[in-house]
Amino acid sequence: MSRALLVSPSPAARAAEERLRATYEFVPPAEAEMIVALGGDGYMLQVLHHMLESRSIKPVFGMNLGTVGFLMNEWRLDRLEQRIASAKPFKVNPLRMSVITVEGEEISLPAINEVSLLRETRQTARIEVSVNDRVALPELVCDGVLVATPAGSTAYNLSAHGPILPLGSGLIALTPISPFRPRRWRGAILPESTKVRFRILDPHKRPVSAVGDQREVRDVATVEVAIDRTTPLTLLFDPEHTLDDRIAAEQFIA
Incomplete structure (x- = not known):
């Protein structure tokens, strides 16, 4: 070969x-x-x-x-x-994140380990979390939140106290980063067929960036994350x- x-x-x-x-x-x-x-x-x-x-x-x-x-x-x-x-x-x-920024720009990026949403300022982020088009968390107050593949579950996800996912498990991890409200929410383990959507509730006052592995998009309004099987x-x-x-x-x- x-x-x-x-x-x-x-x-x-x-x-x-x-x-x-x-x-x-x-x-x-x-x-x-x-x-x-x-x-x-x-x-x-x-x-x-x-x-x-x-x-x-x-x-x-x-x-x-x-x-x-x-x-x-x-x-x-x-x-x-x-x-x-x-x-x-x-x-x-890999994951595929589809981003719409505050300015209306549409960006699509792959992520092999994880997609992370992170606050850009000292103020906490306020994020609505939907799973398969259903609002699962009306307001997550946090430093950020991430979606990780099994291959990436031992990286940033593990540091954020997320679960380790075996390869072949058919699962993804949804993990909050320093959550303030709901205080006791520790994330979720979801089927890899799940589509996760994040909507930034106050994107001008509390701006949020989205990072696919090593590539960052700043000032996002919404982010959709799903496994890309193509x-x-x-x-x-x-x-x-x-x-x-x-x-x-x-x-x-x-």
């Missing part, structure tokens, strides 16, 4: 690139059947987003030369061809250290 090599700009990744190119053959990305990515989770998200934008979807085998590397395999120089041949594929369906992504993992194993293990880390 022909492969391309994409590398983050970090010194560690660049040094590893030299060793890989001296040992294995790679082709330009446009000619490749799959991608090898060197870096951390942030770089992996960049690679996946670029594929979504270019509509050129290929399996990705990542090797960690970043910090956490939750979406990556262990960095090793040896046996790359054998590792790719025996890798276990995981399909990841562009599934494939991540490749070593059989002994797969993503579902990692997600399960996170539930036992104190």
